[in-house]
Amino acid sequence: xxxxxxxxxxxxxxxxxxxxxxxxxxxxxxxxxxxxxxxxxxxxxxxxxxxxxxxxxxxxxxxxxxxxxxxxxxxxxxxxxxxxxxxxxxxxxxxxxxxxxxxxxxxxxxxxxxxxxxxxxxxxxxxxxxxxxxxxxxxxxxxxxxxxxxxxxxxxxxxxxxxxxxxxxxxxxxxxxxxxxxxxxxxxxxxxxxxxxxxxxxxxxxxxxxxxxxxxxxxxxxxxxxxxxxxxxxxxxxxxxxxxxxxxxxxxxxxxxxxxxxxxxxxxxxxxxxxxxxxxxxxxxxxxxxxxxxxxxxxxxxxxxxxxxxxxxxxxxxxxxxxxxxxxxxxxxxxxxxxxxxxxxxxxxxxxxxxxxxxxxxxxxxxxxxxxxxxxxxxxxxxxxxxxxxxxxxx
Amino acid sequence: xxxxxxxxxxxxxxxxxxxxxxxxxxxxxxxxxxxxxxxxxxxxxxxxxxxxxxxxxxxxxxxxxxxxxxxxxxxxxxxxxxxxxxxxxxxxxxxxxxxxxxxxxxxxxxxxxxxxxxxxxxxxxxxxxxxxxxxxxxxxxxxxxxxxxxxxxxxxxxxxxxxxxxxxxxxxxxxxxxxxxxxxxxxxxxxxxxxxxxxxxxxxxxxxxxxxxxxxxxxxxxxxxxxxxxxxxxxxxxxxxxxxxxxxxxxxxxxxxxxxxxxxxxxxxxxxxxxxxxxxxxxxxxxxxxx
Numbered sequence: 276x277x278x279x280x281x282x283x284x285x286x287x288x289x290x291x292x293x294x295x296x297x298x299x300x301x302x303x304x305x306x307x308x309x310x311x312x313x314x315x316x317x318x319x320x321x322x323x324x325x326x327x328x329x330x331x332x333x334x335x336x337x338x339x340x341x342x343x344x345x346x347x348x349x350x351x352x353x354x355x356x357x358x359x360x361x362x363x364x365x366x367x368x369x370x371x372x373x374x375x376x377x378x379x380x381x382x383x384x385x386x387x388x389x390x391x392x393x394x395x396x397x398x399x400x401x402x403x404x405x406x407x408x409x410x411x412x413x414x415x416x417x418x419x420x421x422x423x424x425x426x427x428x429x430x431x432x433x434x435x436x437x438x439x440x441x442x443x444x445x446x447x448x449x450x451x452x453x454x455x456x457x458x459x460x461x462x463x464x465x466x467x468x469x470x471x472x473x474x475x476x477x478x479x480x481x482x483x484x485x486x487x488x489x490x491x492x493x494x495x496x497x498x499x500x501x502x503x504x505x506x507x508x509x510x511x512x513x514x515x516x517x518x519x520x521x522x523x524x525x526x527x528x529x530x531x532x533x534x535x536x537x538x539x540x541x542x543x544x545x546x547x548x549x550x551x552x553x554x555x556x557x558x559x560x561x562x563x564x565x566x567x568x569x570x571x572x573x574x575x576x577x578x579x580x581x582x583x584x585x586x587x588x589x590x591x592x593x594x595x596x597x598x599x600x601x602x603x604x605x606x607x608x609x610x611x612x613x614x615x616x617x618x619x620x621x622x623x624x625x626x627x628x629x630x631x632x633x634x635x636x637x638x639x640x641x642x643x644x645x646x647x648x649x650x651x652x653x654x655x656x657x658x659x660x661x662x663x664x665x666x667x668x669x670x
Numbered sequence: 671x672x673x674x675x676x677x678x679x680x681x682x683x684x685x686x687x688x689x690x691x692x693x694x695x696x697x698x699x700x701x702x703x704x705x706x707x708x709x710x711x712x713x714x715x716x717x718x719x720x721x722x723x724x725x726x727x728x729x730x731x732x733x734x735x736x737x738x739x740x741x742x743x744x745x746x747x748x749x750x751x752x753x754x755x756x757x758x759x760x761x762x763x764x765x766x767x768x769x770x771x772x773x774x775x776x777x778x779x780x781x782x783x784x785x786x787x788x789x790x791x792x793x794x795x796x797x798x799x800x801x802x803x804x805x806x807x808x809x810x811x812x813x814x815x816x817x818x819x820x821x822x823x824x825x826x827x828x829x830x831x832x833x834x835x836x837x838x839x840x841x842x843x844x845x846x847x848x849x850x851x852x853x854x855x856x857x858x859x860x861x862x863x864x865x866x867x868x869x870x871x872x873x874x875x876x877x878x879x880x881x882x883x884x885x886x887x888x889x890x891x892x893x894x895x896x897x898x899x900x901x902x903x904x905x906x907x908x909x910x911x912x913x914x915x916x917x918x919x920x921x922x923x924x925x926x927x928x929x930x931x932x933x934x935x936x937x938x939x940x941x942x943x944x945x946x947x948x949x950x951x952x953x954x955x956x957x958x959x960x961x
Contacts, residue, residue, distance in 0.1 A: 367913075396773055398883045401780040401854045433774070434781040475774050505772035507747065536914055549851055549918045550825020550880055553906040554948035557930075560909045561947050569916055602827045602834075604796075604810040633834065635810060657831070658949035 276501045278515045279323045281379045283497035286474065290466035292481075293459075293493045297381025299323060306355050309380045310348050317383035318351040319344050322358045324373040325520040327498070328365035335362040335372055344383050351380060376519060384493055389483035390449050391415050394471045397430060403471060405429040405464070407445045411483035437468040451486070459492045474512060475505030524587050531583040533572055540565030541595040542664055543588035545581070547572050547602060555600045558657055564665040567594050572601075577610070582618035589622060596627045598664045600657060601634075608632045608640025616647045627652065627667035631660035672800035672845045673820070673865040673872070674763050674789065675739060679804050682707040682728060682737035682761070684744055684752045685768075687718060691743030694767070694808050698741075701805040707731035728752075728759040741797070741806050742766040749793060750775035757788045764856070765806050766792035776854035783856060790856025794918070796826035796848035809833075809846065817842015818961065820866035822859055823878035824851050824918065828906060828948065832876050835952030841961055844872040851918025853882070859889035867897050874900045874959040876951060877942070880918065881907030882928045887936040894940035902955035904945040905933045 281299035288294060297319075298309040310318065322329055322341035329341035334357070341363045345351045355378040364372035389411030397404040407427045410418045419426055427448035429441050442464045446452065451460050471479050480498040487493060506513050518526055528535030534549065538556075542564045546552035549571045556566040568591065572584055588594055601611050615630060631654040632640045641653055652667065654660035681703060686695040687710045696719065699705050707725055708718040714726030723735065731737040740761045744752040749768040756764045757779075771793050783790055791798050797807010802816035808826070813834040821836075821843055823829040829848050836843060847862050849855055859877055866872040875897070879886035886905065893901055908930040910916050937944050945954035 396777070396853065398853045401777050403777070432781065433777040472774065475772055477773065502773045504746065504770045505774060508772075536911075536916065538909075538911065546827075548825055548827030549916060550823070550828035550878070550906050551831060551948070553825075553880060553910055553916050554828055554831075554904070556910070557906060557908045558947045558949065566909060569910070569914075602830050604808070604813075604827065604830055634830070635812065656949050658947055661947075 276503055276506060276512070276516055277325045277520070278499055278501075278512070279325065279377060279517065280321065280497050281323055281377065282515045283499040284494070286470060286499070287466070287494055287497055290470040292463050292466045292470070293491070294497070295319070295382040295384050295493060295495065297379055299377050299379040301377050303356055303359060306352050306378070306380075310351055313380050313382050315382050317344055317346055318348065319381045319383050320351050320354045320358065321379040321381065322363050322375040323377035323379050324363055324368070324375060325517070326365050326367040326373060328367050329363065332363045332365035332368070334358070335364060341365065341375070355380065373520065384485060384495060385488040386495075387486045387488045387490075389485050391418070391482050392445075392467070392484045393478065393480040393482070394467055394476075395478040400430065402430045402433060403468070405431070405441070405445055407448055409449055411485070415482065431468065433472070437465065451492070453490070455490060456486070456492065463492060463494075474509060475502045476500065477502050524590060528570070528587050531580065531587075533570060533580065533584055533587070535587055536569040537591065538566050538568050539593070540567045541593050542668060543567045543570070543591065543594045543597045545570050545572060545584050545588065545597065545599045551600065551602060555598065555657065555661075558661040559598065559665065562658075562661045562665045564661065564668065567591055578614040578617035581614040582621045585618045585622045585624070594626060596664050596668045597629070598660055599628065599630045600660060601632055603632065603634035603637065603640070607636040608634055609636050609643060612640040612643040616643065616649060619649050619651075624650070627664065629654055629660050629664040629667065631655070631657055672803065673869050674791070674845065674847070675798055675800050675804045675806060677803060679704060679739045679806075680735065680737050681705045681739045681741055681806060682709055682731040682735070683718075683722070684709045684728065684740055684742045684756065686741070686743055687713060687724065688743060692719065694743070695741070697811070698805050698807070701811045703804050703806060706735040706737050728755045728761065732759045732761065737761065739763045739806065740765070742768055742793075744768055746770035746772070750779050753779050753790060754782055757782050757786050761788055764788060764790045765795070765797050766790060766856070767795060767797060767807055768792075769794040771852070773852075773854055776852065780854055791847060792850040792855060794852045795850030795855075796829060798845065798847050800845045801843050807848065809848070813837055814846060815842040818844055818871060818873040819876060819955065820844050820862070820869065820872040820874070821846040821876045821878070822849060822862035822866070823847075824849055824880050825878065825906065828878050828904075831948055832878060832904070832951045839952055839956060841952070841956065844869060851880075859885045860892055863889045863892060863897065867899065872899070873961070874902075874955055876955055877901060877903040878951070879903065879905045879933060881905070881910050881916065881930050881933070884928065886933045890936040890940040890942060893942060900943075900955065900959040902943045902945060902951065902958065903937045904948055904951045905930045905937070906948070
């Protein structure tokens with residue numbers, strides 16, 4: 276799960292990580308009051324969407340820049356007005372873009388130097404790792420590829436926790452070596468580690484982290500992702516979820532206990548198991564088709580779940596055909612066939628349907644499908660199924 | 671012969687008094703697996719399904735029934751605690767089926783594993799099976815037959831696919847290991863490949879991977895340097911878009927790392943036969959291994 280920058284900065288503040296003062300608002304009526312809380316000559320106006328590249332983004336009405344630094348209160352007000360309710364397209368949003376429903380007005384920090392700082396889980400050794408770089412404000416993956424020597428990684432043993440030497444290593448790698456800077460960074464890193472650990476984050480990224488002309492250290496931006504498996508113990512984080520930032524079909528699917536991800540193809544898939552679901556997408560592509568989604572119905576596959584899955588995939592207007600691929604492990608293919616038959620009757624199936632069943636009582640399952648009177652094509656193998664649906668769509 | 675589980679395996683079921691746990695444990699027992707105890711805190715002293723003594727702690731199950739292997743069906747908020755208890759009780763092999771354990775909890779488990787002799791399979795996995803002898807977890811027994819191919823995979827149904835393809839072509843399996851789809855797990859592809867390489871009963875290996883992480887690349891490097899047995903592989907997720915988590919918490923491509931292309935290239939470079947589609951996993955192996 277992701278949250279907005281302004282929400283992440285609220286959490287930063289709770290954990291003693293300094294951020295520029297600011298206020299996020301959802302309506303033009305609140306703009307003036309928000310702007311009045313911000314001190315300093317300049318003022319920053321930031322569109323709040325769950326995607327990077329906002330500064331370089333363009334709105335669908337042609338207005339340029341989702342993040343602006345402005346010289347006057349009036350200009351900030353006007354920029355906020357241009358952003359709110361407008362749709363911002365960045366390299367991460369896709370061509371449809373995202374509607375800006377919150378505008379964040381903040382102080383403009385006087386930047387001396389920019390850095391990169393993040394903490395995430397290193398899968399290779401199952402430990403949290405800090406990533407720090409003197410190349411702030413840049414695409415960190417580009418830095419890693421082009422100048423890997425400019426990136427420092429500091430692992431923390433989760434059982435032992437964060438120690439001063441970890442923090443000193445980061446400070447010296449960033450060249451922040453004055454007594455005051457060491458003190459500030461020590462406090463910031465402690466807060467960052469505690470935030471990451473206590474809130475079950477999968478990533479906390481500060482890009483850029485800055486030193487100001489006065490020598491202070493501040494987090495200018497904030498990006499946070501959370502481990503969805505741990506959300507049950509963080510109602511305060513769940514409350515920050517913005518469903519408007521998520522695909523409505525994906526939200527519905529998660530409510531039904533299905534794992535669904537929309538893609539841009541025209542062949543919908545309904546599969547049990549995540550690995551097999553991915554492999555089904557791959558084989559569709561292999562035979563010249565284009566998958567419309569990833570959908571894992573899990574180990575179940577009862578009528579209600581399959582009905583809901585059909586409803587969700589059919590609500591995608593691009594879908595021209597459906598491939599059902601179920602490996603009945605413990606569950607009988609008969610049960611799955613009955614689920615498909617029941618579901619097909621509940622929804623209006625107006626596109627070709629290819630079903631591949633395999634596993635427990637597969638003959639009985641296929642017989643049920645054949646005798647159901649449903650217009651479907653049954654397939655003998657995954658390859659056969661993929662070929663058939665691709666052919667049916669081309670007709 | 672086989673790896674990790676076999677004739678001497680004595681299983682304690684943690685959390686098998688629940689509905690799913692009961693169903694699968696009964697299936698495992700019907701397959702012939704030697705379950706010796708159940709553990710459900712608070713239910714100690716009673717009996718599970720008229721078959722097994724229930725204990726309050728794993729330590730009791732080890733002490734009184736000689737359990738050396740544990741299978742865990744405990745719900746996600748309590749599963750890591752269950753694993754830690756089994757490690758503390760000196761269980762040799764833990765198979766954790768539970769899906770949805772917080773990553774933070776698993777980092778602590780991982781640390782405890784390093785300090786112990788225990789091996790963990792999973793979590794979020796279908797289990798492990800030595801066909802004809804022992805089946806622990808949720809794999810359907812009928813898709814397997816005793817034989818000489820070792821299978822290791824992150825994905826449950828994709829493992830079944832490979833096992834079943836082998837079985838219908840008349841080739842059995844030595845042991846099938848589902849290592850699970852989570853980013854932090856107990857046993858890696860590399861660990862499983864090492865076990866299969868050392869197992870005289872395993873003549874060939876099928877490795878099924880998916881996007882995310884670099885476990886497949888690590889296994890490939892080891893195979894290139896050390897493994898003489900024929901190895902076939904399949905990588906799922908060629909069409910997955912970057913930055914999206916494909917069902918499994920571990921299946922995500924971030925930046926340029928973890929993509930199917932880089933994995934397939936590493937496997938091919940190690941001399942591993944890579945199946946072009948999931949339908950051809952067994953056939954790809956059988957082209958280089960005649961059995």
